Amino acid sequence: MKPSGAGQGLGPAGRLAIDRTPLLLVNPLSFRASRGLAERAIALATAHGAEVECVDGSPEATSAAVERILARRQRHVIVLAGDGTVHALIERLAERPAGSWLPDLLVLPGGRSNVTAADLLPGFDALGGLRSGLEQLRAGVWDGSIVERSVLRIDQPGLPLRHGFLFGGATVDTIIRRAHAYRAGGSGLLRTGHLSTPWFALGLAARALQGRAGLTCPRLTVRADGLGDLDGRVSLLLASTLLHRRGLLDPYAERGTGGLRVTAVAAGAPRFWRSLPRLVRGRYSAAMNRANGYLSGRCDRLEVLGLAGYVLDGEKFDVDPARPVVVSAGPALRFFSR
Structure with a gap:
């Protein structure tokens, strides 16, 4: 992947040019990000000259952030959030008319299960992955690939x-649904920590x-x-x-x-x-x-x-x-x- 051009302005025929400044979309309230990861990620992104959009995980906030990203034609969007925020982002992008311009997404693990991040970038650490991604984008080279992946349509x-x-x-x-209720119904590591879902599933089994x-x-x-x-x-x-x-x-x-x-x-x-x-x-x-x-x-x-x-x-x-x-x-x- 080699970027061609940088910044933002008017392209041919007055069309908005693609903005190649990386953008970090982060939900500081997601499971892992809320444990200090969000603050470190924001500082790292800022130090590398990236822009930052913070959302609270609600579909409305994520949709508004997506609209701003699309309006600027932000090419490279790095997402540090849980599966719920990633879902809201995917939902909004998938609603776009066929042939619409879309950004390239780098999804990092910032939530509890992170099944999407684990599938696309298996073994990627959130903070290390962010640093590596920002450095490679600055150099104009990505040591993987950009893939097109179809989402489910329900x-x-x-x-x-x-x-x-x-x-x-x-x-x-x-x-x-029961696991959600279990985590919301108490406190402590076995209710809200990393082991809460496996612990609940083990008890249910x-x-x-x-x-x-x-x-x-x-x-x-x-x-x-x-x-x-x-x-x-x-x-x-x-x-x-x-x-x-x-x-x-x-x-x-x-x-x-x-x-x-x-x-x-x-x-x-x-x-x-x-x-x-x-x-x-x-x-x-x-x-x-x-x-x-x-x-x-x-x-x-x-x-x-x-x-x-x-x-x-x-x-x-x-x-x-x-x-x-x-x-x-x-x-x-x-x-x-x-």
Whole structure:
């Protein structure tokens, strides 16, 4: 990547030229940034001549910041925030008309789970990544690539389109909503610290093995083009365009073709708990197939009937179970990757 030109002004035919001054978009209230990381990142960005936009994590604040970025045609946008703020940013950019000008995004881990940052820049440390990115942008060279990555498009008639990277339904939706309530319901490291979500999930898994988790599997009709259907109670429902290039979590089989990665598991799927370690790593056995209640792989379109709600990048949305929710590959955005 080699920048051509700098600064901002009027280009040919009076059009606004691209501003190549790096911009740091930071949410000082996000999980990791709020622990002193935001202040250090802002100081580092300022020392490297970058501009800084602070947001509070609300969609309104993020949308307003995006409008300012688009108005200036800010080419290089570095994002230090949690998945919620990244989701709000992605949502606003994905709503742009086809062919609209878009910035290049460098997403750093500033939140609790950081699934988007971990997918695009695996192993990147927030502060070290920011320093490296700023230095390389100043030199006009990036030691990775700029990739176009499609986001999910979530559509139900009568409701606004949604865009994001990681869609979860059935008990995934319930568990994440409960985890939010758990973290908001107390204090201490096991409620609000780094281990709060794993601790909650471990406790829930222990109760599930004893039949005491209280999780209700909704009755759904799941249709994944090219992969087949599931009809009945579903325990697990996931869809993403993320590649999960590193780490233990990659719960999709290498089957089928298409821009979506999908996994749905029937509530009565045999040997589910014994197969779970294989499932979360994407190492499906021959017996983990649709006939046995395991629907997983790539497709272009997922349709789900019966959903009352879902989570998208950790954000909660309610929908009408009487109308289908359609998940497909949406617009492509531009990201720094390596």
